[in-house]
Amino acid sequence: MKMIYLDNAATTPLDKDVFEAMKPYFCEHYGNPESQHSLGKKAEFAVIRAREQVARALGASDNEIYFTCSATEANNWAFRGVVSLCKKPKKRIITSAIEHSSIISCVEDLVEQGVEVIQIKPDNFGVISPQSVIEALDPNTILVSIMLANNEIGTIQPIKEICQAVKKYNKDILFHTDAVQAIGALDVNARDLGADMLSISAHKFYGPKGVGALYIKNGVKIQRLIAGGNQERGQRGGTSNVPAIVGLGAAIKKAVQDRQKNSKHIRALRDYFIQKIEENISYAKLNGHRTQRLDGNVNFSFDYVKSQSVLNMLDIKGIAASAGSACTAGNFKPSYVLMAMGVPEELASSSIRFSIGKYNTIEEIDYAIEALTETIAELRKLSPLFVDIKTKKYFA
Structure with a gap:
């Protein structure tokens, strides 16, 4: 049956066109993108092209896209990276009570480190109002994160309006959105939304599992989460998963086109x-x-x-x-x-x-x-x- x-x-199931794009990088173009020989250069070019595809889909610049192993990693990097680099003695993070479990678990850890976390409850339809976010802001707020669309109930949040309200209060407060469920369903433009950071995951839009990305707006500084080599411009160590990254690029390009x-x-x-x-x-x-x-x-x-x-x-x-x-x-x-x-x-x-x-x-x-x-x-x-x-x- x-x-x-x-x-x-x-x-989502892996799109056949995406799989075809990935296949050569398993057995033919298997070089390390950091290597200087021709096999390495082919792999490096594939990563560069995928980064361009993701940037174009999100209305971003190439150097604002950082590949990760998942959106869970991207979400953790956004939160922990902001907290680690902030020198304020008191830090407040505002998020919602209906975020993905990767964010719920992350802020629980940060509370134990002395960070104050405000989790805003939605209305009966699952909507987070801009006013409820405004009321939670204070001088110690360093980060606000509200997901673009909920993974359980599908409710789409007024992210642009929320972000505008936050920036009006204090332009230095960073704004992050988990856009994992929105790619391929909504027109997701990081600049138009006003987000400083935005997380995505390939397997939610017919791409491969085990690869995601974090958009970090130019000028925004956060602490790296994984120390290592020069991958991702020195911000995320570890050998690049070239086939998966190629799959992410191909999947997001097709998701936007279709x-x-x-x-x-x-x-x-x-x-x-x-x-x-x-x-x-x-x-x-x-x-x-x-x-x-x-x-x-x-x-x-x-x-x-x-x-x-x-x-x-x-x-x-x-x-x-x-x-x-x-x-x-x-x-x-x-x-x-x-x-x-x-x-x-x-x-x-x-x-x-x-x-x-x-x-x-x-x-x-x-x-x-x-x-x-x-x-x-x-x-x-x-x-x-x-x-x-x-x-x-x-x-x-």
Whole structure:
């Protein structure tokens, strides 16, 4: 049985064109980009070209792009690099309570180092308002970081407005955004957003796993995270993963070129999926903003069932989905994103995230709706709490 993959927010399949671009750098052009011979120069040129592709996609200059092994590394570098270089006796960082787990975990470490961290809660739709950020600013604030689009609920944040408000308060406060989920879905221009730093990851837009990048605006100084050689202009040591970097460049170029076509296709499937869920399944609550959300994100809570039970049954029926972020899904706890939005724990424990990608079809969505409707009905029949008060019958 072929799996229907509806977990594209966790990772995407590698695009065949991207793979073809990567292949020569595994077995033919395998030189170290730091080497001076011809094999090394071919690898160096490939890295230079990929850096140009990423810069062009983000509206940046080549020398503002730094390759990393992941967006998790990029996020950690942004936070720890700013804190390490800052000489202020008191330091405040402002972020949100619904950031990716790599940022949540990072700021927990920084708190232990004496950094004050303010985590702003969103509204009931998962939106962080510029006003809430303004109210958290103070003279000790050195960094503000709000993700561009949420990985669990798909809500898109007003990053440009938030950044403008921060810079109006104090232009020296650095602004970072995790744009991992936004590439290929939104027009992501670092300069237009006003960000000083911006993180991305290739495997979220049909590129390879194990490679990401951090945009650092010219003039912004942060401490390097990994000491070593002269790679990344001396800011990030370690031999360059040339095939992966080539894949990142090829993937982001294609993601930007095909964005409008893919978005139209994905958004139509998303809207259809949401409509059918609301028509066919009772006690289903859409999580996140109804319109201000990523094209492929469908996140619902279903009363009287548990996420893990639903996911297990869907998996048996050939459907891959998730209960939230792939980086936290294994702990079986209610989504901290939904809890921060004020969703009751029972509903937060029953949320399912379907994330649609460019390869999905209407036939797959139809099957997913049928399988989901059956699954919810089957599980609710096992719940002594779920019974129609009037008819005394179980129903979905």
